Amino acid sequence: MHNGTLYLAGESLKEMLLPVIGSELLVNLIMTLICIVILFLLVATSALVFTLGERKVCAWIQVRIGPNRVGPWGLLQSTADMLKLLTKEDIIPQGIDRWLWVLSPILIFIPAAMVYALYPFDDGVIFADVNIGLFLLIAISSQSVLPFLMGGYASNSKYAMLGGMRTVAQMLSYEVPMVISLMGIIMITGSLKMSAIVEAQSEIWFIFLQPIAFFIFLVTALVEGNRPPFNMVEGESEIIAGPFTEYTGMRWALFFLAEFANLLSMGILTATLFLGGWQGPDFLPTQLWFWIKAFLMVLVYQWIGWTFPRTRMDTILSFGWKVLLPLALLNLLLTGFGIYIFKWLL
Amino acid sequence: MNDLIGSAVFCVLSLVIIGTALGVVMSRNLVHSALLMTACFIGVGIMYISLEADFLGAVEFMTYSGGVAVLIVMGVMLTHKGNGVPSNPFNGRELFAAALAVIFTAVMGLVLTFVQMPPDTGFVSADTVGDLADMMLNTYILPFEIAAVLLLAALLGAVILAKGDGEA
Numbered sequence: 313m314h315n316g317t318l319y320l321a322g323e324s325l326k327e328m329l330l331p332v333i334g335s336e337l338l339v340n341l342i343m344t345l346i347c348i349v350i351l352f353l354l355v356a357t358s359a360l361v362f363t364l365g366e367r368k369v370c371a372w373i374q375v376r377i378g379p380n381r382v383g384p385w386g387l388l389q390s391t392a393d394m395l396k397l398l399t400k401e402d403i404i405p406q407g408i409d410r411w412l413w414v415l416s417p418i419l420i421f422i423p424a425a426m427v428y429a430l431y432p433f434d435d436g437v438i439f440a441d442v443n444i445g446l447f448l449l450i451a452i453s454s455q456s457v458l459p460f461l462m463g464g465y466a467s468n469s470k471y472a473m474l475g476g477m478r479t480v481a482q483m484l485s486y487e488v489p490m491v492i493s494l495m496g497i498i499m500i501t502g503s504l505k506m507s508a509i510v511e512a513q514s515e516i517w518f519i520f521l522q523p524i525a526f527f528i529f530l531v532t533a534l535v536e537g538n539r540p541p542f543n544m545v546e547g548e549s550e551i552i553a554g555p556f557t558e559y560t561g562m563r564w565a566l567f568f569l570a571e572f573a574n575l576l577s578m579g580i581l582t583a584t585l586f587l588g589g590w591q592g593p594d595f596l597p598t599q600l601w602f603w604i605k606a607f608l609m610v611l612v613y614q615w616i617g618w619t620f621p622r623t624r625m626d627t628i629l630s631f632g633w634k635v636l637l638p639l640a641l642l643n644l645l646l647t648g649f650g651i652y653i654f655k656w657l658l
Numbered sequence: 659m660n661d662l663i664g665s666a667v668f669c670v671l672s673l674v675i676i677g678t679a680l681g682v683v684m685s686r687n688l689v690h691s692a693l694l695m696t697a698c699f700i701g702v703g704i705m706y707i708s709l710e711a712d713f714l715g716a717v718e719f720m721t722y723s724g725g726v727a728v729l730i731v732m733g734v735m736l737t738h739k740g741n742g743v744p745s746n747p748f749n750g751r752e753l754f755a756a757a758l759a760v761i762f763t764a765v766m767g768l769v770l771t772f773v774q775m776p777p778d779t780g781f782v783s784a785d786t787v788g789d790l791a792d793m794m795l796n797t798y799i800l801p802f803e804i805a806a807v808l809l810l811a812a813l814l815g816a817v818i819l820a821k822g823d824g825e826a
Contacts, residue, residue: 409689412689412690412693442712443713443785444712444716447716447720448712448716448719451716451717451719451720452719457724458696458723458727458730461730461731465730480727480730480731484724487724504787
């Protein structure tokens with residue numbers, strides 16, 4: 313059976329609730345609701361932490377101090393930012409496509425939050441451990457292309473439109489090498505289930521078995537998550553803020569909520585797929601290992617982002633199609649041969 | 659209880675799918691039509707998942723939503739906007755379309771009433787992905803490969819068309 317700390321906590325809560333409420337169906341319903349609330353809180357907290365963390369890390373890498381005025385060491389900066397955004401004027405530009413414009417920041421948040429249902433946080437702790445786990449995860453996260461394009465189109469502004477077009481170009485092109493690079497992992501595991509992928513790494517992490525896939529995933533995750541140095545969608549020095557140009561206040565903040573949810577998502581996904589997920593040596597609880605790995609990967613992504621200058625649109629597209637895609641296909645071939653040789657040796 | 663939830667989900671999904679599909683046809687704006695089509699596809703994908711064809715549902719999300727994004731980009735590039743002209747105008751063939759729709763509905767009704775449906779065995783494979791993979795890569799490998807070659811030829815043709823004969 314499962315014996316993660318989080319799993320045991322959930323089980324004991326269930327046992328405590330059962331005599332109080334009586335019906336097992338009702339208890340399961342309540343547990344599901346609790347899980348959903350926890351996942352949403354997690355997403356919201358990630359935004360709160362990363363608004364400050366991102367700027368602190370960026371400052372640290374670029375030998376600056378970063379925000380340090382609000383609260384001790386600038387810890388209350390996120391709160392101040394939130395209050396500022398809430399009290400800002402809600403500007404609705406003229407000539408926009410009203411419905412699409414309003415829906416875009418809301419819709420962009422849905423796939424970003426939904427993927428959290430598919431992450432194995434601890435032994436036995438996964439909201440939906442479905443058969444097609446990894447594939448469904450990629451399918452859901454690929455839905456975040458359209459809201460960007462919607463926002464870009466609806467804003468009726470040249471910069472926003474360009475940003476929207478760029479989103480489609482880069483996100484769709486990089487989905488191809490990402491999926492093919494992850495195929496190696498699926499071949500070794502023999503399952504698309506997220507929990508099975510984590511369990512397959514109990515002997516050796518996939519980063520050692522699939523180093524090429526890890527490199528490809530690192531690059532494609534940065535592109536898909538719109539992170540610097542591949543944040544062509546926003547590209548402040550070229551197109552102001554891309555699809556977000558015409559948004560103010562809370563609508564603008566929603567875009568960033570989704571972006572920070574995606575950042576944590578990238579960290580969790582990399583840790584789960586390549587670094588063994590919640591598994592680790594026994595001296596620390598599994599739950600702690602999970603968050604250490606996830607945040608380490610977030611730090612790596614930020615480190616890459618704040619070290620390299622922004623690339624150009626045409627270079628990242630040709631890099632995706634001409635370098636990463638053949639490399640991913642080669643990795644697929646090598647993995648196939650590797651599995652055969654491994655079976656033959658046994 | 660489960661049956662009730664199942665039918666409720668089915669009804670709501672059908673309403674969403676039919677509503678968005680109507681929207682695709684009725685909207686005067688090409689981009690709205692395309693976006694409503696995505697909503698329709700997502701509805702169909704969820705319907706597949708609720709009918710325990712989870713892999714097919716995820717494929718529906720992945721391919722169609724991406725395809726629609728490219729479609730919208732094409733639509734925006736090829737049509738003008740903001741000059742008052744609807745980008746997706748009606749073409750005045752409502753009567754013909756209505757007749758066709760009536761005939762189609764009649765045929766579907768006849769099929770539903772007169773064709774003997776196979777009995778519902780209630781059996782759904784636990785491992786749809788594995789079974790599908792087994793079918794595609796073992797039993798039906800030849801059709802699968804033929805489709806792959808066809809798609810490759812289409813891809814190469816598109817490259818030649820886009821880049822011109824001399825460059826490619």
